[in-house]
Every structure is written in C-alpha cells, then in structure tokens.
Amino acid sequence: MKTVLARPAARSGPSASVYRWIRQVHLWIGAWGALAAILYGFTGLVMNHRFGDGAWPQGDSAERGRVTLAVPADARDAPEALAAWLAAEHGLAPQVIRTSKPEGGRVGGKAVDQPPRWTLGGGTASRSWSLEYVPGNATAELKQTTHSPLAALNRLHKGVGGGAVWILLADSFAIAMLLLGVSGIWMWARGRTPRQMALSVLALSVLVLAAVLGPALA
Incomplete structure (x- = not known):
C-alpha cells in the first residue's frame, strides 16, 4: 500500500495577505528604482574615491568664459532683485542664491575690510553659470562652465x-x-526567531555600521 504524505497547508489569513502585499510593493518599487540604484551606486562609488593618491577620475569641468554685466540700479538693492533681473534680462534663472557677510583681510600688515558678496548660480548638470556681485557695484561678473558626462552625473x-x-x-x-x-x-525577518536574527548577516551589518559610524560621528 502506497503511503502519501500530506503536504502542509499554505499559510492563509491576515499575515499571509500582508506578506503578499508587501512583497508586491517591494517588487514594484524595486522595478521603479532599479536604474536609480545603478546611477546612485555608480556615482556614489566614484565620489567616495575622489581624494588621496589613488583618487578616481571625477570628470572634467572647463570654464567657457567670463562676461562682465552692467547691473541696473533697481537690481542692486537685494539678491532677489538681482535674480529677477537676471531671469528677465538674460534668461538665467538662479537656482542657488548665497550671501556672504563682510570679512576682514590684511594687506601690507594693515587690516582691510572686505565687502559682502552675493553669489547666484544655475544652469544644467552639463552647463552651469555663476554670478559674483558686490552689493552696490555697477557691474557683476558672470562665469560659465561646461561639465563632462561623468562630472554631470556627479552633480546630479x-x-x-x-x-x-x-x-x-x-x-x-x-x-x-x-x-x-x-x-x-x-520579509527577511519573517519567520525567524530572535536567536536566528541575532546570529544573522543583518545583525553583523548593524554591528559593522555602528562600529564605523560611531567614531565618524563622535
């Protein structure tokens, strides 16, 4: 007489439904972010090795030129006014606006006050521009730069x-x-005991991360 072993019934109920739902979410999100993971992983690896004797190439950035722009009186009062004038007059919409406080310097052993500066920047990942302006001046200097594909990816x-x-x-x-x-x-922890979790690669990764981040953040 042939004996047939009964197969264990598949899990059912709320727990199984939650697992299936989370698994589907995990798969769909993975499909959406797969290319991003490759892009960010590649550029992160490159930038992580940008210092030292064995630094990896980071791409090239080349200055395309500098232009002196005449700044009208109504654009000299505030960085926002300067940004609005740049966008309206030259089609340059600033994405970054930085202001620096006056700084001191020394020339020939004498203290010299340095004026504040406004720095506006924008452009794309491959072609950027920056404008340096000293409040109150009648002119500002515009610098334009091009970036190689690798440098552009790092900027992104x-x-x-x-x-x-x-x-x-x-x-x-x-x-x-x-x-x-x-x-x-x-999903990985589902069905595992606390002992299995404590002796797992996940626990090891937590310990390694804590050992590395602890001194770095101290």
Whole structure:
C-alpha cells in the first residue's frame, strides 16, 4: 500500500495577505528604482574615491568664459532683485542664491575690510553659470562652465543642475530605497526567531555600521 504524505497547508489569513502585499510593493518599487540604484551606486562609488593618491577620475569641468554685466540700479538693492533681473534680462534663472557677510583681510600688515558678496548660480548638470556681485557695484561678473558626462552625473547625484523635476524624481528614488530597505528587512525577518536574527548577516551589518559610524560621528 502506497503511503502519501500530506503536504502542509499554505499559510492563509491576515499575515499571509500582508506578506503578499508587501512583497508586491517591494517588487514594484524595486522595478521603479532599479536604474536609480545603478546611477546612485555608480556615482556614489566614484565620489567616495575622489581624494588621496589613488583618487578616481571625477570628470572634467572647463570654464567657457567670463562676461562682465552692467547691473541696473533697481537690481542692486537685494539678491532677489538681482535674480529677477537676471531671469528677465538674460534668461538665467538662479537656482542657488548665497550671501556672504563682510570679512576682514590684511594687506601690507594693515587690516582691510572686505565687502559682502552675493553669489547666484544655475544652469544644467552639463552647463552651469555663476554670478559674483558686490552689493552696490555697477557691474557683476558672470562665469560659465561646461561639465563632462561623468562630472554631470556627479552633480546630479548631489542634486545640482537637475532642476525641480529632477529633485522630485530623486525624492521618489530616495523614498523607494527607504521602502525597499524596510520591506526587505521585514520579509527577511519573517519567520525567524530572535536567536536566528541575532546570529544573522543583518545583525553583523548593524554591528559593522555602528562600529564605523560611531567614531565618524563622535
């Protein structure tokens, strides 16, 4: 007589439904963020080795030229006024506006006060511009720069030159990676005992991360 072993019944109920739902979310988010993971992983690896004797190539940036612009009186009062004039007159919409306080310096052993400066910048990841202006002056200097593909990718990694659309897209990729991590840990830990968790590669990664981050953040 042939004996047939009964197969254990598949898990059912709320727990199984939650698992299937999280697994589907994990898969779809992974598909959405796969290219982003490759892009950010590649540029992060490159930028992580930008210092030292064995530094990796970071791409090239070349200055295209400098132009002196005459600044009208009504654009000299505030950085916002200067930015509005640049956008209206020259089609340059600033993405970054920085102001510096007056600084002191020394010339021939004598203290010399340095005026404040406004720095406005914008452009794309591959073609950027920056404007240096001393408040009250009648002119400002505009510098234009081109960036190689690798340098442009590094700029995008840092959120520079992509514009508002890239920032939104990068935010979605960042949220996707967070959800991937949380859902991946949840699915991996499901069904494991605390002892198995304590002796797992996940626990090892937590210990290594703490050992590295602790001194760095101290």
